[in-house]
Amino acid sequence: MGNIPQSHTLKRIYTAHYRYGGDDRIDITVKGNDPDWAPFKPTWEMVMGVKKGTVSESDYINMYLDIVNKVPVATWDKLLSMEEITLVCFCPQDAFCHRNILTRQICMTLSGRVQYIGWRS
Numbered sequence: 001m002g003n004i005p006q007s008h009t010l011k012r013i014y015t016a017h018y019r020y021g022g023d024d025r026i027d028i029t030v031k032g033n034d035p036d037w038a039p040f041k042p043t044w045e046m047v048m049g050v051k052k053g054t055v056s057e058s059d060y061i062n063m064y065l066d067i068v069n070k071v072p073v074a075t076w077d078k079l080l081s082m083e084e085i086t087l088v089c090f091c092p093q094d095a096f097c098h099r100n101i102l103t104r105q106i107c108m109t110l111s112g113r114v115q116y117i118g119w120r121s
């Protein structure tokens with residue numbers, strides 16, 4: 001995550017299903033209806049590939065981390081200026097999902113200063 005700014009307000013990350021409607025909702029689905037967060041979308045090729053079994057989970061992780069690495073600084077600035085965010089996707093809580101890959105990556109990069117709290121139902 002070369003672009004990720006080290007100065008930030010973000011403290012807490014939650015995950016939730018797409019239907020979650022709080023103010024801190026961040027839509028990172030492949031359909032990505034919010035242009036602010038579109039840089040976090042996976043590609044259809046990846047999503048369909050992992051469903052069909054033509055893309056392995058480890059390949060999917062690497063492909064998604066490539067996308068995360070290309071997220072523009074302005075998008076990071078916006079995301080990290082929030083104190084709390086909830087990343088939403090269509091997948092169930094414990095599914096293999098880019099929502100969890102992104103959460104892990106942010107927590108690792110900003111280790112100790114950002115915490116994953118858990119699932120919002």
Ligand SMILES: [Zn+2]
Nearest residue numbers: 089091097098
């Ligand atoms: Zn998902």
